[in-house]
Amino acid sequence: MPSLSDAARAAIQFTGDQHILFSSPDLSLLGVEQVAEYSVRPGQDVSDLLRDGDGVGFVAFPFRRGEPVRLAVPERTLRLEPGCDHRMLLDSLGPPPKPDRAARTYSLRPVEQPEEWCGNVADVAGAVRRGELRKAVLARRVEVVTDAVIQPPQVLGRLAQTFPGAYLFSAFGLVGASPELLLSKQGRYVESKALAGTVRRGGDEAADRELARWLVESPKNQQEHRILRDMVLETLAPHALSVQVAKEPQILKLANVQHLMTHLTVELKPDHPPFLELADSLHPTPAVCGWPRDAAYEVIDRVEDWDRGLYGGALGWVDAEDNGCLCVTIRCAEIDGAHATVFAGSGIVADSDPAEELAETRAKLDALLPALIAP
Numbered sequence: 540m541p542s543l544s545d546a547a548r549a550a551i552q553f554t555g556d557q558h559i560l561f562s563s564p565d566l567s568l569l570g571v572e573q574v575a576e577y578s579v580r581p582g583q584d585v586s587d588l589l590r591d592g593d594g595v596g597f598v599a600f601p602f603r604r605g606e607p608v609r610l611a612v613p614e615r616t617l618r619l620e621p622g623c624d625h626r627m628l629l630d631s632l633g634p635p636p637k638p639d640r641a642a643r644t645y646s647l648r649p650v651e652q653p654e655e656w657c658g659n660v661a662d663v664a665g666a667v668r669r670g671e672l673r674k675a676v677l678a679r680r681v682e683v684v685t686d687a688v689i690q691p692p693q694v695l696g697r698l699a700q701t702f703p704g705a706y707l708f709s710a711f712g713l714v715g716a717s718p719e720l721l722l723s724k725q726g727r728y729v730e731s732k733a734l735a736g737t738v739r740r741g742g743d744e745a746a747d748r749e750l751a752r753w754l755v756e757s758p759k760n761q762q763e764h765r766i767l768r769d770m771v772l773e774t775l776a777p778h779a780l781s782v783q784v785a786k787e788p789q790i791l792k793l794a795n796v797q798h799l800m801t802h803l804t805v806e807l808k809p810d811h812p813p814f815l816e817l818a819d820s821l822h823p824t825p826a827v828c829g830w831p832r833d834a835a836y837e838v839i840d841r842v843e844d845w846d847r848g849l850y851g852g853a854l855g856w857v858d859a860e861d862n863g864c865l866c867v868t869i870r871c872a873e874i875d876g877a878h879a880t881v882f883a884g885s886g887i888v889a890d891s892d893p894a895e896e897l898a899e900t901r902a903k904l905d906a907l908l909p910a911l912i913a914p
């Protein structure tokens with residue numbers, strides 16, 4: 540297995556926790572040294588900005604369409620190609636600077652009161668039953684307060700252990716391990732791994748299989764998934780020479796939950812739009828917003844009195860040759876010193892049960908909380 544060069548190690552040591560990192564199972568990128576940050580429009584040609592650095596930029600779409608997309612261009616980007624264990628990058632960050640002292644206390648506080656959030660779920664399910672929209676994704680937050688600084692590299696290291704197949708990121712003030720691929724592009728080929736429909740894990744293989752079968756046979760989850768699958772397919776189809784997609788969703792099994800997943804591979808027409816523009820046409824998908832998009836935004840505005848910021852957005856990289864990879868910005872936390880805010884959302888359709896949706900967000904939060912509060 541190839542290892543990092545000494546120069547790369549030195550660069551990483553040099554940047555301490557100023558690094559910006561995005562890691563997929565087959566490629567890890569670590570941006571180092573003076574990161575220039577720009578606000579860009581998704582249709583903008585960013586290749587000149589990228590060439591001011593070394594040809595790669597880290598990108599974050601906020602949840603809200605129309606808000607500027609953030610592009611951070613590092614002077615140097617370290618790449619680990621397929622075959623490398625992306626955890627090597629994290630390991631090579633070395634032990635994070637020792638906190639003044641170990642954390643002794645942790646407190647967790649749901650920012651949205653669970654009863655109120657459940658009331659909103661019932662309200663939105665009613666709107667779906669009345670035909671105002673087909674699906675909306677409602678989110679909630681948990682605040683973590685501890686008595687020592689939370690170290691992003693440490694959190695990332697724990698997430699990498701628990702979620703080895705995830706898109707890991709530590710960038711733009713967020714740390715997370717997303718299971719969902721909005722879009723990746725290599726030359727004329729794009730891929731998307733759309734997730735919607737969730738069930739918890741069981742205690743053993745047999746229980747997992749039983750729960751997965753329930754998920755596959757659940758009309759409510761199939762409907763949530765179908766809305767997403769159709770939208771992704773219909774958005775990419777006009778640009779496609781060919782599309783490969785299975786008729787039925789697969790099960791994606793994570794450490795905390797199982798999802799329905801549709802994996803699409805598309806060969807683009809030669810005159811296809813650039814990567815960020817294609818990603819923008821998908822974003823935000825019904826996995827994090829709902830459908831129709833405008834009606835879902837309206838419902839979210841009505842019941843959520845906070846700004847999702849980058850949560851529910853898309854995060855990843857783009858290069859000067861118009862290749863790139865963006866995951867859906869979920870299963871993540873905003874870290875600020877000894878304070879973190881963790882996000883989780885859930886797709887609401889006509890027969891959503893508030894208590895079940897609340898339990899689903901709890902299972903999703905389980906992806907992050909142990910990594911933040913591990914002693």
Ligand SMILES: C=C(O[C@@H]1C=C(C(=O)O)C=C[C@H]1O)C(=O)O
Pocket residue numbers: 676678719734735736737763798826827869870882883884885886887903
């Ligand atoms: C919105 C989130 O997750 C999304 C919602 C899902 C669902 O409702 O079943 C499943 C996967 C994700 O696309 C989140 O984790 O915050």
